[in-house]
Amino acid sequence: MTDLLYGEAEEDLRASVRSLLAARSAPAAVSAEREEAGHPYDPDLWRALAGGAGAAGLLVPEEYGGQGAGPREAAVVLEELGRTVTPAPFLTSSVVATTVLLALDPDHPPVGGLLEDLAAGGRTAVLALPLSTPPGATAAPPQGRATAVADAVAADVLLVPRADGLYAVDAAEARVEPCTPLDLTRPLAAVSAPDGTGTRIAAPGPAADAVGGGLLAGAALLASEQLGLAEWCLEAAVAHTRERHQFNRPVGSFQALKHRMARLWLELVSARAAARAAADALATGAGDAPLAAAVAQAYCSPAAVRAAEECVQLHGGIGMTWEHPAHRYLKRAKADEIAFGTPGRHRQEVARLAGLDAP
């Protein structure tokens, strides 16, 4: 039976990640400035999170230097990263790229060695596909050029799908051109890794399975990031409307506003259940993991966008400023809606998996 709660170890992990993020996060204005300059990452924070707290190795077995935990624990880390919209290559490297590698033969030297480096947080790798790629779409990009590849600007290794298999390409051998992203907290780049570069780590069949599994993990666990993000947005809106006075009373005492926040809370209750179900299905290798992931994405994506949009509106004028952090959440939520497939795309997947055929 699906375990939808948080275990004690998971709560401990949450507490340590949360305190680490609280201690190291820069003020919102400083973060926004760094993000605008295209250098949003904080290397010290990543070292502490990836190596110190062991987050980068959660999915990796202990024999390869990881924590031997799993998707449930990674989901908890993502909730915390979502709450802070921290720029960090956790989802792209520690979840997606790592899941791809775990599906391959770890005794094949580049795979095992890379896994160990990723687990320690010493190097990062990203799958060279657009962030918008949904699970199930595994076609190699034409001419080895992929646009909108998340976290590629800081990656050491690119996992490049080609017609003849999957390649690990050193970032120095590839062309990585930063783009201007809607969501400045997750940098995007166009990546070109011409044929002839890198080392082949999987033949076409296993490569397609591994990449599909990586994208499925990305979609399933992105729901937890969206959950954390939505949770922050609601808390911020509640805190603001409790304090903000107009018409001689806190604006949060007006029923029109209260009901909107209560509805966000209702959505959070369902979003949490859907996100936990997806993480648990992934962790137990349940046969319905693709359906659980599709449900979680179809539900949590719009829930996070709505929470972020409501957060801006409920803040009034200040919510529209660059100075206030609400815009960072809105941009992340809107980008996350497209990441690993749009809600509509996931509803189509639900139709296929649940036998609800189109006309």
Add this chain to the structure above:
Amino acid sequence: MTGPEDLRRRVADLLAAHPPAETGRTDFLRARFDAGLAWVHYPEGLGGLGAPRTLQAAVDAALAEAGAPDNDPRRIGIGLGMAAPTLLAYASDTLRQRFLRPLWTGEEVWCQLFSEPGAGSDLAALATRAVRDGDTWVVDGQKVWTSSAHAARWAILLARTDPDVPKHRGITYFVCDMTDPGVDVRPLRQITGEAEFNEVFLTGVRIPDAHRLGAVGDGWRVAQTTLMNERVSIGGHRVPREGGMIGRLAATWRARPELRTHDLHQRLLALWVEAEAARLAGERLRQKLAAGQPGPEGSAAKLAFARLNQEISGLEVELLGEEGLLYDDWTLRRPELVDFTGRQAGYRYLRAKGNSIEGGTSEVLLNIVAERVLGLPAEPRSDKDTPWKDLAR
């Protein structure tokens, strides 16, 4: 304290002394009550053994497996879920001895005389008057939305005993005899055509002071016990994927490809996803309760259930097209049990309209979530400190 092993032995003893195949239903239920296996968390002598509530499920399962009759809990939900906990908490020992056994066996059905035409969401504004006459109270007023009133032997009743103090402080809680000649029960026909509920007119109804629960003027506090238990009794069992209303819609969708359009497909999928997320949220709430972590998610479940039932049944009527123009039967019926997912789509659509009204309107529940869960400030109120008799109505 009584543990699982002891309960297994008591169940075996009960079955040996009263083999279900050879024992009448009521006799068996009485024997089960007397053995303390009715509700094991109740005190000894009152159908329980003072055992942890969590052990009840195993007792129910063992008895069901042995072919024992149950007390048909859905038929006597108000007695079990609302009257019993209130009697346990506030009634004298004499009353508890008198009432709880036939309540539990279903020999005496209970109903709840709370809501009034002028006191719905604002229940504390109720106007039914109880005036003291020596050792009895004389009650006059009108109650509404009373399920089972036509079958009930007893009622829990809220009445105003002091109009000169603010509304929450002038209410007293009674047990009312439904066979009193001053009690007039009339069916209240709903938009579905049936009459699940009643209007109850109270004219000079006499209630002995011994049937008062809690102190005079303390009825609002006593009612909190009742209403808290109502919320607990809603939801709480595991629902499979596509259980409930969405399952009916999905089945129609699969069986009737000729009805499909692209627009309906998009809306079906959106509702299917929402229903599945709400089901998982209900399952998560169940797991939290089982792990001893009660939370406020019950209100979320009720709100989500109401809206989804309405939207899903509405879409099903639309999907059915020409058939959606038809209704199965407008005959005034008096159903003993209500199945929200029963009958046909038109009925489900109309009945679901009540889901966002009964047991607390969705608007009031949203206020409760906003104030008690999120900690948002209350609306300014002028009614709390005003004597009841001076309130606008």
